Amino acid sequence: MSLDAEPPPVVALVAEDEFLIRMETADTLADAGYKVLEVASADAALRYLQEKDGVDLLFTDVNMPGNLNGFDLAREVALHWPEIQIVVCSGAAKPGPGDLSPKARFIDKPYSAGLVEQVLRELRTV
Structure with a gap:
């Protein structure tokens, strides 16, 4: 390798x-320098993670169609892929006890690009 x-x-x-x-x-x-992959549900995100490697950050909404919500997805990711950084956002739901791993971050909607960039900087120091 060069x-x-x-x-x-x-x-x-x-x-x-x-x-x-x-x-x-x-x-x-x-x-912010990421290669971005997009899916429309937590179910699709989990399927992607089960089939592919190489994801560094999960950025998920909470309320989406399907069997899983964003909190379910965040718990699965923290359990099976602890190296993946997690950001969960919602305008309707707040995390309760056990919804997020200590390393995950929650953002209220609506959010600004500046807030997202601030959270990404915080995650890089964890």
């Missing part, structure tokens, strides 16, 4: 059922 080879991309998986919010979040994460 010393001047580029490092592999840092990959974020965004699980959000609202298309415009998913697109805006993906743009914010791309601007």
Whole structure:
């Protein structure tokens, strides 16, 4: 391997059922240097993680269609892929005891790109 080879991309998986919010979040994460993958449900995100490697960050909404919500997904990810950083967001639900691992972060909707960038900086120091 060459010393001047580029490092592999840092990959974020965004699980959000609202298309415009998913697109805006993906743009914010791309601007922060992430390669962004997008899915429209927690179920789809879990299937992706079970089939593929290389995700560094999960950014998920809570209320989405399907069997899992964002808190369920965050617990599964923390249990099976502890190296993945987790950000959960919602405008309707708040995390209760046991909903999030100590390393995960919660953001209220609506959120700004600046807040997302601040949370990403915090996660990098964990």
